[in-house]
Amino acid sequence: MLNSGNLVLYNSNSTIVWQSLLLRAGDELIRSISETNHSMGSFRIKMQTDGNIVMYPVGSLDAPDFAYWASITNFVGKxxxxxxDGNGRLYMLNISGAEVKNINNGAVPSNGKMYRATIDADGIFRVYSHNLIENGSQSIEWSAPKDRCTPKGICGINGYCDLISQQPVCACPPGFVFINQEQGNLGCNRNFIVESCAFKNDRIEYTIQELQNTIWLESTYAILSSMAKxxxxxxxxxxxNCEAAQFQGQECKKQKLPLTFGRRTQQxxxxxxxxxxxxxxxxRNGTTNPKEARGKVLQMDILVSGVACLSFALIVLAFSTFLIFRYRLWAYKKILYKANDQGLIDDVSLRAFTYNNELEVATNGFVEKLGRGSFGTVFKGTLSEERTIAVKRLEKVVAEGEVEFRNKMRSIGRTHHRNLVRLLGYCHDGPNRLLVYEYMSNGTLFDYLFKSQLNPNWEERINIVLDIARGIMYLHEECETQIIHLHAKIADFGLAKLLIPDHSRTLTGIRGTRSGYVAPECFGIVLLVIRCCCRSIDVNASENEVVLIDWVYGCFTANDWTNKxxxxxxxxxxxxxxxxxxAVRPSMKKVLQMLEGNVDVPISPCARSSLQQNNIDYSS
Structure with missing residues (x-):
């Protein structure tokens, strides 16, 4: 960078190969779109080999029809x-290096100024001075051409430039509107739909509107002479085919669009x-209504865009549906193949938990015990999604492989009913066998009957019995029906096969009388426990009430009921x-019908025998 402000590029021999303040023959400068957008703009200035400096629109030929300013210095030679230079002088040297023409008439600079020459975005070639003393203030020292509507194409296709108060203003001819209302230099489009010549419609009507004192680059395809306007x-x-015409004198020149390089001249x-x-x-009445025309064009654009978007959306939807169908079909075939290979179909609703990372964390180290049964101990836990669970740690289960255990879990997991406790998942992690159930916030039936502060009334106990009966009937006869709800629920169904055989037997023996919950008669015991609110065996009760069954038989024989x-x-x-x-016990379906009052309840054989032993009439 020299003191003059010239940026110079040298080769290895210290010879200047390019400099910013010099334009050699054949070189040209192209303006960017704007000060912030440095993409190629619309105008260029060229130092031609004939000695002329000429300005053209970008993309045009180096021909007189496209030039809009020239230095007229062809006398300088090739x-x-x-x-x-550093003094703001813009001048030309001939081939021998002698100064032959001062372009800007010899600017007289003052101290502290630097100069630059540039072709601006509006197509005007200017020399600027920058006052370094006054914080870089900028002034225009020289410009060409003087008429700012002279640059060809400044208002885009079909637009024309009108000089108003020495400022260029872009406008559209009749029947046209701006492509972009905020950027008039982008040009104009028609505000009406044009019927193709190949499909001429008699309903389409046209009129001719005049635009005075306007010139364009000719796009003439036919010339008619000796004509009136x-x-x-x-x-x-x-x-x-005629879209516009230029009339001058008695000559009519038919033209096609686009109209280019338009400008208004002096009247x-x-x-x-x-x-x-x-x-x-x-x-209307020979005048253009741009607002109405833009509205119609906008409506048509919206309609076309809407149809295009709808068509695209339908295509995407159809393609997505096809892909989803293909994926599901593939997944289904894969499941069937795996089912045939393993002899089962995986129940995807069950979740496999890890012992250390999930269940031990969920139960906080298995500290809150909910209860204990013949299958193991139950603990309260909470999953990461804030869902409360009950975790049963199985004890003394049959040693078996992971596949066998998982198969049994899936068998239980496929059993869903509103009166069964829902199995959510399982854990088979080394020696640990655990089951994860939904949490029953109201506790167990035992707690409800014997520990609750509220004694359940007769109607509540009847509802509990019905819920239990429906759950057992589902297990016996309706396992294909899957219903999920919250009522009285049965737990530990299907777990007997997991236990070591000696631990699946129910003990008997107090005075030779049945005392435990032995399937399938366990429902009968539960029914009597719920009805009487008494334990099946209560060692703290009087001698004739220790075993619930014996006491009930006694009451039944004596006909001792408060609500007969x-x-x-x-x-x-x-x-x-x-x-x-x-073989004598009724099915659970029959039991449910008797509970609901749909069938009569006769006296059972054992009850009849008890009545006979006490000489009591049982005919009723």
Whole structure:
């Protein structure tokens, strides 16, 4: 960077190969779009080999029809050079290096200034001074061309430039609106729909609107001579290919769009008149209504965009549906293959838990014990998703492989009913066998009957019995039906096969009388326990009330009931369920029908025998 402000590039021989303040023959400068957007702009300046400095629109030929300013310095000769020196002088050197032309008429700089020459975004070539003493204040020392509407294409296609108070203002001809209302230099589009010549519709009507004192780059395809303006109008209306016409003198030049490089000139006699063909719906009484036209164009754009978006959405939906169907079909086939291979279909609803990382953490080290049964101990826990669970740690289970244990868990997991406690998952981690159930916030039936501060009334106990009966009937007859709800629920179903055989037997023996919950007569015991609110065996009770069954038989024989009809019916059902001979016991479906009062309840064989021994009439 020299003191003059010139940026110079040297080769290895210290010869200047490029410098910022110099434009050699054949070089050109291209303006960026704006000060912040450095993409290629619309204008260029070129140092031609004939000695002329010429400005053109970007993308145009180096031809007079496209040039909009020239230095008229062809007398300098070939291979001239344009230089901007440190004093703000813009001048030319001939091939021998002699100064032959001062372009900006010899600027006289003051101290503390630096200069730059640039072609700006509006197509004007300017020399700027920067006052380094006054914080870099900038001034325009010289510019060309002086008319700011001169740069060709400054208002885009179909637009024209009108100089108002020395400022360029872009406008659209009749029947056109700005492509972008905020950026007039992008050009104009029609505000009406044009019917193709190949599909001419008689309903489409056009009119001719005039635009005075406006010139364009010619796009003429036909010239008609010796015509009046009215005849030129009619000739364009009757020609489907004619979109505009230039009328000057008695000459009519038919043109096609786009109209380019438009600008308005001084009002003088003989100036050309532009005749524009527009649709009848683009304005009224020969005038354009841009707001209405833009609205119609916008409506059409919205309609087309909406149809396109809807079509695209339907295509995406159809393709997505196809992919989902293919994926599910593939997954289903994979499951079937695995099922055939393993002899079962996986129940995807069960979750396999880890012992250390999940269940031990969920139960806080198995500290809160909920209860203990013949299968193991139950602990309270909470999963990470704030769901409370009950974790049963199985004890003395049969030693078996992980596959066998998992298969049994899935068998239990496929059993769902509103009156069964839901199995959520399991753990088979080394020697640890645990089951994860939904948490029953109201506790066990034992707690409800014997530990609760509220003694359940007769109706509540009847509902509990019905819930239990429905759950057992489902296990016996309806395992394919899957219902999930919250009522009285049965736990530990299906676990007997996991225990070592000696630990699945129920003890008997107090004075030779049945005392435990032996399946299937266990429901009868539970029914009697719920009805009487007494334990099946209560060592603290009086001698004749220690074993519930013996006491109930005694009460039944003595006909000792406080609520004869309802209680007697419940007891008779319970006695049927605890019959010694399995073949005599009713099915759970029959039990449920008796509980619901849909069938009569006769006297069971054992109860009849007891009545006979006491010489009591049982015919009723």
């Amino acid at each position: 291979n001239a050079t344009l230089i901007l 009215e005849e030129c109008n009619l000739a364009c209306l009757e020609d489907c 003088e006699a003989g100036n050309p008149t532009t005749l524009v063909k527009v649709g009848m719906d683009s304005g 009809l309802s209680l007697e019916r419940m007891v008779k059902i319970g006695l049927w369920c605890i019959e010694v001979e399995p």
